[in-house]
Amino acid sequence: MLSKHNKQIMGFFFLLAIGIISYLILQPFLISILSASIFAVLFRPAYSWLHKFIHSKSLCALIISIIALLLVIIPISFLSQAVFIEIGGIVHDISSQNVNSQQIYGNAISFGQSALNSIPGIEQVDVKSIAIDSLKSMAEWARIQIFSIPTKLFFALLSFFLFFYLLRDGDRLVQWVYDGLPLSKKNQQYIDSQLQSITYVVVYGQIVTAIIQGLIAMFGYWLFGIHAPVLWGIATMFFSLLPLVGTAVIWVPASIYFFVSGLGTQQWLAGVGLFLYGALIIAGLVDYVIRPMLIGASSRIHPAIALIGVIGGVVPFGFIGVFAGPLILALFISLYDILIRKVRN
Numbered sequence: 492m493l494s495k496h497n498k499q500i501m502g503f504f505f506l507l508a509i510g511i512i513s514y515l516i517l518q519p520f521l522i523s524i525l526s527a528s529i530f531a532v533l534f535r536p537a538y539s540w541l542h543k544f545i546h547s548k549s550l551c552a553l554i555i556s557i558i559a560l561l562l563v564i565i566p567i568s569f570l571s572q573a574v575f576i577e578i579g580g581i582v583h584d585i586s587s588q589n590v591n592s593q594q595i596y597g598n599a600i601s602f603g604q605s606a607l608n609s610i611p612g613i614e615q616v617d618v619k620s621i622a623i624d625s626l627k628s629m630a631e632w633a634r635i636q637i638f639s640i641p642t643k644l645f646f647a648l649l650s651f652f653l654f655f656y657l658l659r660d661g662d663r664l665v666q667w668v669y670d671g672l673p674l675s676k677k678n679q680q681y682i683d684s685q686l687q688s689i690t691y692v693v694v695y696g697q698i699v700t701a702i703i704q705g706l707i708a709m710f711g712y713w714l715f716g717i718h719a720p721v722l723w724g725i726a727t728m729f730f731s732l733l734p735l736v737g738t739a740v741i742w743v744p745a746s747i748y749f750f751v752s753g754l755g756t757q758q759w760l761a762g763v764g765l766f767l768y769g770a771l772i773i774a775g776l777v778d779y780v781i782r783p784m785l786i787g788a789s790s791r792i793h794p795a796i797a798l799i800g801v802i803g804g805v806v807p808f809g810f811i812g813v814f815a816g817p818l819i820l821a822l823f824i825s826l827y828d829i830l831i832r833k834v835r836n
Contacts, residue, residue, distance in 0.1 A: 522811060523646045527653035529814040531661055532686065533694060534559050538658050552659040560651060674829065682825045689796070689821035693814060697801055700782045701731035704738055708773050715765040717745055727773070732801055732813070737778075742769030796820055 517524065534555050541551045657664070669679050705728025712720035727741045742765060749762030796817065804816020 520646075520649060522808065523650040524653060525808060525815050526650045526811045527657055529811060529818065530559060530650075530654050531657035532690060532818070533814070534654075534658065535661070548659045552655050555658055556651060556655045559654065678829045681829065682822065685821050685825040686818060689800075689817050693801065693817045696782055697732055698813065700777055701728050703781060704728060704731045704773055704777045707777065708738065708742065708769075711742070711765065711768045711773060712745070715749075715761045715768070717765070738773050739769065742766070742773055796824070 537558075538551055538555045541555060542548065545551050545554070674682070705724045708727035709720045709724030712723050717723060723741055723745070727738045730740050731738050746762045746766035746769065749758045749765065800817030800820040801813050802816070804812030804814070804819070806812065808815050
């Protein structure tokens with residue numbers, strides 16, 4: 492006859508074995524599950540607001556799910572198509588021998604070539620060949636993504652359905668998890684507040700401002716005659732997430748290009764205009780006005796945690812890691828505070 496202690500040990504190992512098998516079953520769908528969970532957290536306030544007017548949880552969840560789907564699919568579809576076209580155009584222009592193309596890109600490539608050649612210890616490289624090969628690789632990657640649409644569509648639909656059910660039944664699921672943990676009501680509220688805080692830092696302080704900077708940059712690049720403004724706007728959006736480097740890594744070299752292009756006074760004025768636009772609007776307005784307005788005083792998580800989470804989360808989880816990384820770090824820190832340091836008892 493097994494003792495109660497031995498039964499508990501056997502039960503633990505049985506649970507561990509079933510947990511491993513369950514992980515193997517769920518592993519192919521982890522990105523979809525994680526994506527749905529993150530977006531459920533992000534759109535939870537909108538769902539709660541709508542539920543005040545519509546008492547049906549299913550209808551509220553369906554409406555918010557459709558809105559979220561449109562907010563994600565429409566911009567991504569438009570930007571992907573624009574980038575694909577612009578990359579193809581740049582490859583053609585660089586490869587072609589007509590005078591106009593050489594005037595547009597030749598000076599920039601020559602400047603890059605001269606800059607590399609002037610660095611001691613750097614082997615001689617052909618900047619033009621590197622630029623063409625890189626752009627062709629990007630175009631090939633875009634083509635592969637297009638052909639993998641059926642597979643991506645399946646996982647997107649799975650994420651959509653999971654998102655719907657997490658919106659509708661997420662409260663019960665979270666409470667079920669909390670009931671299985673040694674957490675007081677006060678500690679549960681502490682974890683909730685931490686996750687909400689990191690959501691504000693990441694979504695409003697990082698993602699929304701990056702999108703705003705990218706869109707503002709696209710307009711500026713178009714206004715001052717930069718070719719492929721959508722492509723460079725998306726690049727600006729990405730570098731907006733990086734510390735120290737920031738958006739200047741795009742608009743400063745673009746301004747310098749106008750100064751060294753040798754195409755006349757008009758190009759020189761465009762360089763001055765783009766530099767001032769970048770410093771005052773792309774960087775200054777967004778970083779020092781819009782970002783603080785969006786974050787406000789609601790954030791209690793150090794920005795470094797959000798930054799590490801954003802960058803580190805992309806490696807294992809892809810784009811959704813931008814959201815998942817900081818939230819997972821915030822959850823870990825909160826549980827560490829409660830279960831190890833015991834500062835929230």
